[in-house]
């Protein structure tokens with residue numbers, strides 16, 4: 001993993017305020033899945049958290065706050081978070097206050113240890129227990145939809161027993177799912193804690209009248225049913241599709257939506273594709289149809305996702321495959337692609353791997369679509385003494401020869417000495433970028449950044465991705481490959497379709513310190529390549545042909561026999577089988593020589 005860290009540092013140096021530069025524009029960000037483990041290097045760990053959550057309003061995934069120890073550490077970067085779709089884990093911290101003051105809703109779609117949506121434990125220092133979490137300022141938290149709450153083993157933590165957790169846990173989910181809360185007795189003894197302000201009707205998160213718990217359930221009129229409310233009268237009931245509360249009675253007045261948000265109004269489902277017309281007994285198209293994208297109803301799916309029926313998805317359901325244009329279509333006969341899981345992809349055979357290596361490379365055999373990422377870490381070809389993984393050789397890489405699509409990213413920091421390009425990926429047409437490296441990059445190729453080596457990619461002279469035509473989402477970074485030519489002879493704008501804006505990249509591409517060797521001066525694309533350039537030398541490495549393509553190569557004119565030139569598609573196409581060699585079109589009547597019809 002050393003090189004990944006180096007890479008991260010390179011980026012920090014290039015763009016000093018990578019994630020802090022967005023001003024006040026709030027964004028969605030991705031949470032983590034690290035649980036209770038975190039980097040030994042506390043400073044690095046803290047910086048990663050800051051980069052992840054600064055200006056973030058919606059955490060997609062889990063919010064995990066761990067290892068915050070240094071007194072006086074600035075946690076103001078947490079203040080914009082309003083919603084977490086997974087769980088919230090606060091553990092092994094020593095700071096007195098965790099200020100998640102705008103967090104309104106925890107959805108609990110993922111649960112910690114399969115049970116917990118809010119887990120607050122072990123927030124003190126064993127040697128000096130007086131250093132520890134004192135106040136959990138979740139002032140705005142009014143809804144935990146799913147999962148259990150546990151708050152225990154925080155020796156300095158006060159006020160948690162005063163909070164009416166029944167008011168926060170979703171009543172329907174609680175009844176049906178049996179979710180509970182548990183405020184353990186290894187927090188600070190309540191008699192030694194300060195009291196809530198006298199103005200609080202329920203409990204409080206800390207001292208002072210502005211720290212009172214806001215109730216949205218307990219004080220509601222019985223007419224509200226399971227819905228929340230903003231006051232005690234029946235007129236104060238929230239709409240039943242609201243979560244966390246409301247400021248009015250309609251589905252447009254909700255604090256958050258229980259199910260989906262359709263243009264600012266909460267609903268159980270998005271507008272369907274068809275209406276049933278009872279008069280004609282037919283389904284008729286609904287002009288207001290929208291796709292479901294996580295919690296939103298949208299007119300179009302984001303470019304990095306696929307359309308599967310009425311939803312925006314990361315991968316098609318079983319029996320369906322991508323048609324290459326962003327839609328899932330049914331597999332017919334054997335036309336279905338063979339899908340396999342990438343490195344680290346949950347539920348796949350490589351779920352616990354961090355790299356392709358000799359022990360797992362066979363899983364890619366025959367695979368046409370890789371769901372997830374392909375990663376070659378430093379030890380992939382040298383083997384790993386520590387884990388006993390044997391070295392991988394170049395011939396094992398033929399496992400990748402059928403891969404057409406990688407839905408995530410491709411990451412390479414090492415390659416066999418005898419291969420001078422990445423042509424083992426000769427069928428690779430598309431990199432999806434559904435997952436991105438460092439949330440930015442869909443293609444990463446980097447050699448050692450140290451000027452003295454050891455070098456792992458100095459044998460690379462061209463890229464050789466001869467079929468790669470599209471990177472649907474995310475950027476390209478290729479760096480420090482000292483003998484790589486041709487990288488700047490390609491029209492990357494044709495390849496990189498939806499770059500992620502970032503300072504170091506130009507139109508989503510960063511080519512850094514490659515091709516310093518002399519022979520690059522004489523590297524040129526084949527004259528048969530058009531102005532979009534090439535992936536390497538020769539007529540079979542063009543991005544597009546000037547004249548005609550034939551059997552994966554570019555030609556000035558089509559061969560005389562067996563094929564004809566299709567001028568529109570710039571392709572040499574086969575004659576009909578009954579033609580005796582020569583033809584001017586694909587049909588049986590477009591042969592140019594005598595046809596010998598058998599009777």
Ligand SMILES: *[C@@H]1O[C@H](CO)[C@@H](O)[C@H](O)[C@H]1NC(C)=O
Nearest residue numbers: 069094125126127128129131
């Ligand atoms: C706990 O506090 C002691 C004394 O201040 C400090 O040396 C130690 O590093 C702390 N422990 C942890 C786990 O941070």
Ligand SMILES: *[C@@H]1O[C@H](CO)[C@@H](O)[C@H](O)[C@H]1NC(C)=O
Nearest residue numbers: 358390391392393394395396
């Ligand atoms: C590469 O490794 C595989 C599996 O260990 C082995 O069967 C094969 O003979 C090796 N090929 C070469 C050229 O070393």
Ligand SMILES: *[C@@H]1O[C@H](CO)[C@@H](O)[C@H](O)[C@H]1NC(C)=O
Nearest residue numbers: 491492493494495530531532
């Ligand atoms: C590069 O690609 C872009 C987008 O496809 C295109 O507009 C542009 O003309 C291309 N440049 C050259 C030199 O072909």
